Structure formats: structure tokens, C-alpha cells
Amino acid sequence: MKETNSFKSKLNMDMLTDQFLVSMIKEQTTPIVQDIEKALAAIDNASSILISGHIRPDGDSVGSTNGLLNTLRAAGKIADIVKIWDLPSQAEFLNPEAGIEWQEIVPEKYDLLIVVDTSSPDRFLNEKHKLLEKFKSNSKPVLVIDHHGTNSKFGSINLVSHAPSTTYLITLMLMNSHLPLTKEAFKFLFFGFVTDTGGFAFSLDNPESIFLMLKLANHYDLDPWFIYRKAVREKPYTVMKFVSEATISTKLITPPELPIRTAICSVPPEMLERYNLKNEAVAALPSHINLIQEADIAVVMSAEEQDIIVSFRSKETDVQKLAVELGGGGHLRASGTTIKNSTLQEAEEKIKKAIRKLYS
Ligand code: AMP
Numbered sequence: 001m002k003e004t005n006s007f008k009s010k011l012n013m014d015m016l017t018d019q020f021l022v023s024m025i026k027e028q029t030t031p032i033v034q035d036i037e038k039a040l041a042a043i044d045n046a047s048s049i050l051i052s053g054h055i056r057p058d059g060d061s062v063g064s065t066n067g068l069l070n071t072l073r074a075a076g077k078i079a080d081i082v083k084i085w086d087l088p089s090q091a092e093f094l095n096p097e098a099g100i101e102w103q104e105i106v107p108e109k110y111d112l113l114i115v116v117d118t119s120s121p122d123r124f125l126n127e128k129h130k131l132l133e134k135f136k137s138n139s140k141p142v143l144v145i146d147h148h149g150t151n152s153k154f155g156s157i158n159l160v161s162h163a164p165s166t167t168y169l170i171t172l173m174l175m176n177s178h179l180p181l182t183k184e185a186f187k188f189l190f191f192g193f194v195t196d197t198g199g200f201a202f203s204l205d206n207p208e209s210i211f212l213m214l215k216l217a218n219h220y221d222l223d224p225w226f227i228y229r230k231a232v233r234e235k236p237y238t239v240m241k242f243v244s245e246a247t248i249s250t251k252l253i254t255p256p257e258l259p260i261r262t263a264i265c266s267v268p269p270e271m272l273e274r275y276n277l278k279n280e281a282v283a284a285l286p287s288h289i290n291l292i293q294e295a296d297i298a299v300v301m302s303a304e305e306q307d308i309i310v311s312f313r314s315k316e317t318d319v320q321k322l323a324v325e326l327g328g329g330g331h332l333r334a335s336g337t338t339i340k341n342s343t344l345q346e347a348e349e350k351i352k353k354a355i356r357k358l359y360s
């Protein structure tokens with residue numbers, strides 16, 4: 001086992017002078033303390049670590065990969081991110097690392113694979129490249145850190161728990177470690193938390209987490225409102241125009257056609273082309289369409305080659321089961337799926353059929 005400098009330093013939590021905050025972190029950690037210990041032991045035992053997030057990365061994926069990268073490198077370890085996709089533009093202000101191209105990765109170089117914010121192996125292009133098997137067949141550990149209700153626990157070690165964001169689980173893990181949780185790393189972790197909570201706006205089972213993350217932002221002397229603005233409040237002019245057109249084209253479907261009032265927004269490729277936007281811009285739509293008061297389910301569909309990428313959001317309804325019914329996954333009020341070899345029209349019919357089946 002390689003001993004790194006970080007392990008001689010004090011526990012991160014001990015640096016805090018606010019005892020209320022310390023007791024809060026302890027309370028939040030209690031239900032997952034054993035998994036955190038296993039995860040930290042795996043990191044402790046590794047001197048070179050490969051990190052992966054998920055395809056079509058969001059703020060939580062970028063925040064998790066880059067937050068870990070920063071901390072692990074500051075601990076004197078070799079750490080790299082696998083690049084499997086372009087980064088979302090709202091993360092640019094943090095100068096994240098996109099990582100090393102998938103083709104150039106030498107898995108044998110690493111002692112540990114950490115997969116973050118990813119509910120199943122197919123969500124990191126694993127089917128094609130078998131990265132997971134390469135680690136497992138060499139008896140190397142795979143640590144999965146994730147907060148999706150539908151996570152299949154595909155690691156040899158799984159820190160998988162219901163939480164507002166994956167970066168929140170990583171924050172709890174690092175606060176309970178001697179690893180250097182740098183300001184730079186925490187910036188990324190905070191960013192992931194802000195994006196996955198819709199800027200502290202989504203209903204959470206665990207509102208204390210907001211207090212805790214804001215207190216830590218204060219401890220690290222960050223401007224939380226600047227990160228909040230950059231992460232969720234600003235969009236480029238062309239994206240705003242695109243969002244407007246997509247909203248105008250959104251259909252509101254009410255009973256008796258569907259048992260639950262549903263807003264369906266379908267984005268044909270030519271709509272994106274007209275604004276000279278990439279598919280990534282579609283990510284601006286789901287939370288926006290979910291603002292429609294008269295609908296409880298929001299559906300956003302876009303085409304990518306032969307497939308239809310679908311996002312579900314809701315105000316009350318469990319849309320996790322809707323995504324699972326259609327072969328995807330996610331959370332109770334934010335989920336998604338990919339409907340393969342389909343047109344937008346066919347996908348819409350499939351989704352409507354599933355809504356009738358599940359909620360009638
Ligand atoms: P999105 O609508 O892409 O922002 O995704 C919302 C949530 O659903 C995220 O937590 C995703 O990880 C999850 N999700 C989206 N698409 C899929 C899929 N095809 N399979 C599993 N989970 C998904």
C-alpha cells in the first residue's frame with residue numbers, strides 16, 4: 001500500500017470550527033458510513049485511478065469527475081478522467097477537464113476505476129469498450145458512487161445512496177477522509193449539487209443538505225450565487241430563442257386522451273440546425289417545459305441518429321417507473337430513456353401507451 005501525504009493530515013471535518021456543521025455532517029454520514037469506509041479504503045489502496053462519468057454529461061457528472069480528479073491529484077495520486085462525451089457548456093466557467101479519449105486509455109495503468117453519477121454500465125459506453133470487464137477480469141476494484149434510485153450496483157464496491165446529487169455523496173465521503181478536499185475540488189462538487197437540485201429548487205427529502213453545502217461554500221470562501229447563476233440561471237441568446245420555439249411547439253395533452261396531464265415537446269433535428277445548436281442544447285428544455293402549470297408530466301424528445309433521447313420531469317408523479325417501463329432509469333421526478341430505432345412520432349406513441357398503462 002502506498003502511503004500518500006494526505007493521510008498524515010487531519011480529518012477534513014476537524015478543520016471546521018462550526019460544531020453544528022460537524023454534527024450535521026456526522027448525522028448525514030451515519031446511514032452510509034460503512035460504504036464510505038470501503039470506498040476510502042479502495043482509494044487509499046490505489047496509487048493510480050481512472051474516473052468515468054456518464055454519457056451526455058450534466059453538471060453532476062462533470063462536478064463529480066472533476067471534484068474527485070482534483071482531490072486525488074492533490075493527494076499525490078495519478079488520476080485521469082475517461083472522455084466519453086463533450087462537456088456541457090454551462091460547466092465551461094469552471095475550466096473542467098474533459099479527460100483522455102476513450103481510445104487512448106490504457107486500463108492496465110490504473111489500480112482502481114471509479115464510476116460516478118452513472119446508474120448502469122451502458123451509461124458509460126461500456127457495452128462497446130468493455131472497460132468494466134477489463135478491471136474486473138484483472139481483479140481490480142471498481143468503485144461506483146451514485147445517487148440514482150435505479151442504480152444496479154455494478155461495482156465491486158458501491159457507494160450508492162439516495163442523495164440530492166452524486167457530488168453530495170462525494171462531499172460526505174471526503175469530509176470523512178484525510179484526502180485534501182481543496183477549494184478547487186469543492187467548487188466542482190458544489191456545482192454538481194446546484195445543477196442536480198435545479199438551483200436548490202427541487203423538492204428534497206433532505207433539505208439539510210442545502211444548508212450543509214451552502215455552509216461549506218462559505219467555509220471555502222466561494223460565491224455560491226455566482227456558481228448558481230452560471231449553472232442554472234444563464235443561457236446563450238440562441239438557446240433562449242430555441243427554448244421559446246420548442247415551448248411554442250409543445251403540446252398539452254389532457255384527460256381523457258391521457259390519464260395525467262402531460263406536456264410533450266418534440267425537437268426535430270432541423271429545429272436545432274436552424275439555431276446552429278448541437279443536441280446538447282436540448283438539456284435546457286426539460287426543466288423549462290416542466291414549468292407548465294397545467295401539466296404534471298413533461299416529456300422532451302429529440303432525435304440522435306436512429307434513436308430518440310427522452311427526458312421526463314414531473315411535479316408530483318413518479319416518472320422513474322415510466323422511464324424504467326421504457327428501458328431507462330433515473331429519479332422519481334427526473335428520469336430518462338433512449339428509444340432505439342424509432343421516429344419521434346413512434347416514440348411519442350410508445351410513451352403515451354406507457355403513461356396509459358402505468359397511471360390509468
Ligand atoms: P436527463 O433528462 O438526461 O437530464 O436525465 C434525467 C435523469 O434520468 C438523470 O438522472 C439521468 O441519469 C437519468 N437518465 C436519463 N436517460 C437515461 C437512460 N437512458 N437510462 C437510465 N437513466 C437515464
Ligand code: MN
Nearest residue numbers: 058060061117
Ligand atoms: Mn447526471
Ligand code: MN
Nearest residue numbers: 060117166196
Ligand atoms: Mn446526478
